[in-house]
Amino acid sequence: MTEPLLEAEDLTVQYRTSNGLLTAVSDASFTIEEGQYFGLVGESGCGKSTIIKAILGGLDDNGRITSGKIKYRGEEIQDLSDEERNRELRWKEISWIPQGSMSSLDPLQRIDEQAIEIARTHTDLSKEEIRERIERMFDIVGLQKSRVSDYPHQFSGGMQQRALIALALFLKPAVIVADEPTTALDVIMQDQVFKYLDEIKEDHDTSMVLVTHDISVVFESCDKMAIMHAGQVAEVGSVVELFDNPRHPYSILLQEAFPDVRYPDRDLGIIEGNPPQNMGNVDYCTFVDRCPWAVDECRKNSPPLESTSSSTSTEPHLASCLRKEEELKVDRANERSLRGDVS
Numbered sequence: 001m002t003e004p005l006l007e008a009e010d011l012t013v014q015y016r017t018s019n020g021l022l023t024a025v026s027d028a029s030f031t032i033e034e035g036q037y038f039g040l041v042g043e044s045g046c047g048k049s050t051i052i053k054a055i056l057g058g059l060d061d062n063g064r065i066t067s068g069k070i071k072y073r074g075e076e077i078q079d080l081s082d083e084e085r086n087r088e089l090r091w092k093e094i095s096w097i098p099q100g101s102m103s104s105l106d107p108l109q110r111i112d113e114q115a116i117e118i119a120r121t122h123t124d125l126s127k128e129e130i131r132e133r134i135e136r137m138f139d140i141v142g143l144q145k146s147r148v149s150d151y152p153h154q155f156s157g158g159m160q161q162r163a164l165i166a167l168a169l170f171l172k173p174a175v176i177v178a179d180e181p182t183t184a185l186d187v188i189m190q191d192q193v194f195k196y197l198d199e200i201k202e203d204h205d206t207s208m209v210l211v212t213h214d215i216s217v218v219f220e221s222c223d224k225m226a227i228m229h230a231g232q233v234a235e236v237g238s239v240v241e242l243f244d245n246p247r248h249p250y251s252i253l254l255q256e257a258f259p260d261v262r263y264p265d266r267d268l269g270i271i272e273g274n275p276p277q278n279m280g281n282v283d284y285c286t287f288v289d290r291c292p293w294a295v296d297e298c299r300k301n302s303p304p305l306e307s308t309s310s311s312t313s314t315e316p317h318l319a320s321c322l323r324k325e326e327e328l329k330v331d332r333a334n335e336r337s338l339r340g341d342v343s
């Protein structure tokens with residue numbers, strides 16, 4: 001069997017804070033295959049950006065991977081130095097569009113100069129080819145071509161992020177990791193970017209990791225997804241499986257909270273309560289206080305992320321819930337609160 005393209009294995013990340021250690025990501029595991037579009041979803045603060053930063057070596061100074069592995073094409077990359085990571089992975093292999101990416105552009109260099117420097121390090125493209133590519137990317141993200149020679153400070157915040165998206169994509173990298181890119185792009189531009197991705201995917205089998213709190217974007221555009229809650233992976237599997245057959249209560253409720261073409265007149269519910277903070281090695285389910293289907297057992301055990309019966313050999317479907325094999329149904333008569341009964 002071929003190695004997955006990108007793999008997180010039991011990844012735990014902690015931040016040092018004035019209140020002690022905060023475990024932002026706990027034992028997270030998932031794999032992304034070549035050519036796959038992978039969506040990482042969950043509410044604000046659940047650890048999405050932390051996982052991405054850990055994978056890409058961009059954790060804040062007070063953050064640290066305390067256990068687990070990250071593999072790219074089978075090779076462990078969690079211990080690479082910044083220099084090795086920049087030389088071997090950044091831009092051409094894994095390109096990263098960070099959340100709120102304004103600080104990622106070099107303020108002292110014009111955008112086209114930055115493009116030339118990146119391309120010269122990683123490819124043998126001519127200056128004309130580089131310019132042509134970056135101009136085309138400017139067009140795709142909705143910036144005027146004539147502005148490729150501007151300095152970052154000449155752009156607004158949103159435009160800077162678009163310029164960064166252009167830089168992240170112009171070398172046609174193997175994986176694009178985009179953390180909430182849609183905040184910078186309106187719907188038309190998102191469409192153009194996705195069309196461009198489809199185009200480069202045809203030649204390059206490009207993969208994407210799309211981080212968002214909007215599950216409907218993932219349902220529309222990804223092949224596989226992980227749903228995170230309180231720093232843990234609640235459920236992971238193909239988008240079709242998680243849409244049609246969600247096994248973790250959080251996934252069921254999250255899906256209910258978004259509009260569904262099948263029930264256009266339905267009121268949207270909300271997921272009550274907040275996730276617990278600062279959980280390290282806990283011995284209970286972190287969703288227990290929000291879960292309509294919680295039983296006593298859920299307070300005594302931390303459910304591991306395990307295969308569900310709908311896993312196939314090619315696409316595992318895993319969930320971390322003690323009741324993952326039961327048919328848990330939302331009570332539609334009482335939809336606004338999304339409290340449910342077991343059918």
Ligand SMILES: Nc1ncnc2c1ncn2[C@@H]1O[C@H](COP(=O)(O)OP(=O)(O)OP(=O)(O)O)[C@@H](O)[C@H]1O
Nearest residue numbers: 015017024043044045046047048049050051060213
């Ligand atoms: N540098 C830091 N120092 C201390 N705590 C941090 C730091 N960065 C993130 N955190 C904490 O780690 C947790 C996860 O944060 P993270 O940014 O990964 O969440 P997120 O899922 O990306 O949220 P959002 O959707 O709002 O971007 C949060 O509790 C956050 O407060």
Ligand code: SF4
Nearest residue numbers: 285288291298321322
């Ligand atoms: S383990 Fe229990 S509390 Fe946790 S999600 Fe499953 S049913 Fe709910």
Ligand SMILES: [Mg+2]
Nearest residue numbers: 048049050099
């Ligand atoms: Mg984030």
